[in-house]
Amino acid sequence: MPTITDAEIRQALMQSGHLLPTNEEAIAFVEQKHAAEIAATSVPPFQRLLDQIHGKTAKKPSIAQARFISSAVPGLARAARNGKDLPPEIVQKMEADRAAAEKRE
Amino acid sequence: MSLSLLPPQTESDLDLLCAIGLYAVVDVNEANVALGKLYERHGKFVGNRLRTLAASYPAIDAEQLTLDTFERAYHSAGRFKDQSGNDADRLRQQVRKWLMQIATNLFKDEMRLVKNKIALVTDAMEDLPENPLDDETVPFVSADTLRKIDEAFVTLNEQDRDIIRTYAHFGALGEDSSSLPSEDRDRLMSRYGLTNTALRQRKKRALERLRAQGTP
Numbered sequence: 001m002p003t004i005t006d007a008e009i010r011q012a013l014m015q016s017g018h019l020l021p022t023n024e025e026a027i028a029f030v031e032q033k034h035a036a037e038i039a040a041t042s043v044p045p046f047q048r049l050l051d052q053i054h055g056k057t058a059k060k061p062s063i064a065q066a067r068f069i070s071s072a073v074p075g076l077a078r079a080a081r082n083g084k085d086l087p088p089e090i091v092q093k094m095e096a097d098r099a100a101a102e103k104r105e
Numbered sequence: 106m107s108l109s110l111l112p113p114q115t116e117s118d119l120d121l122l123c124a125i126g127l128y129a130v131v132d133v134n135e136a137n138v139a140l141g142k143l144y145e146r147h148g149k150f151v152g153n154r155l156r157t158l159a160a161s162y163p164a165i166d167a168e169q170l171t172l173d174t175f176e177r178a179y180h181s182a183g184r185f186k187d188q189s190g191n192d193a194d195r196l197r198q199q200v201r202k203w204l205m206q207i208a209t210n211l212f213k214d215e216m217r218l219v220k221n222k223i224a225l226v227t228d229a230m231e232d233l234p235e236n237p238l239d240d241e242t243v244p245f246v247s248a249d250t251l252r253k254i255d256e257a258f259v260t261l262n263e264q265d266r267d268i269i270r271t272y273a274h275f276g277a278l279g280e281d282s283s284s285l286p287s288e289d290r291d292r293l294m295s296r297y298g299l300t301n302t303a304l305r306q307r308k309k310r311a312l313e314r315l316r317a318q319g320t321p
Contacts, residue, residue: 011244
């Protein structure tokens, strides 16, 4: 019985949408199979792209970036206090709050 | 003649990318016109693929990644290499392939942030992409095999799907493959608390399940 190859698995994952299609064959397949769905896809207004490129609006951070920023803020705030540490009980409460918030997500 | 004076549909995708590369420095309005046409032609495709992928990654903002992909394309338009031989369909697919490579880099960066919650200097920021020469041999996958692999993949647990996706992103699924960057391998190990050997075993078992269910 012929065994399916790794390259075939990768190609199948691209064609079925589990990976982004990064070869012409996968792109042609997706174009054909999902033509109607692609045509109906809504994308952000072009003006939003222009504003982002030319810096008229601050680039919206992705959710991942927003999470990083929120986790980095206490450290930055600490640095702004000339490196003085927060009292341990405050740090403990902040960490508990953050853990609870992440659990809710 | 400037692009905005040309009749619609006169410009190929290559014309648009060249115009963006050229005018971005000397005449931003002309570059914007060309970018608008490129966005109109390919925005829905890019957005659709990112949305489909984001269905498995709720933390990913597909709309923002679509914008980021075109922003990156705007800044690196001059690096696109035409290998289409004046075939319009091939050129369209090559441009989309290039956009997908940009999107893949951005996506991987997003995933690093999501999973590790640390800031990284990104591949996508540092390595503005050129489209590599087309030397990849792409296998034909029958509709039946495609359906079976798809069905098998969604039955894997999320960790195994993530492991398979990460290896597959780099074309590193094979047992003897060493093309998975060590930082990505280390990240998987740390994310799931696995040793290198355990990670390879997880990947191997998941692959075996895909093969078993996908083989005709």
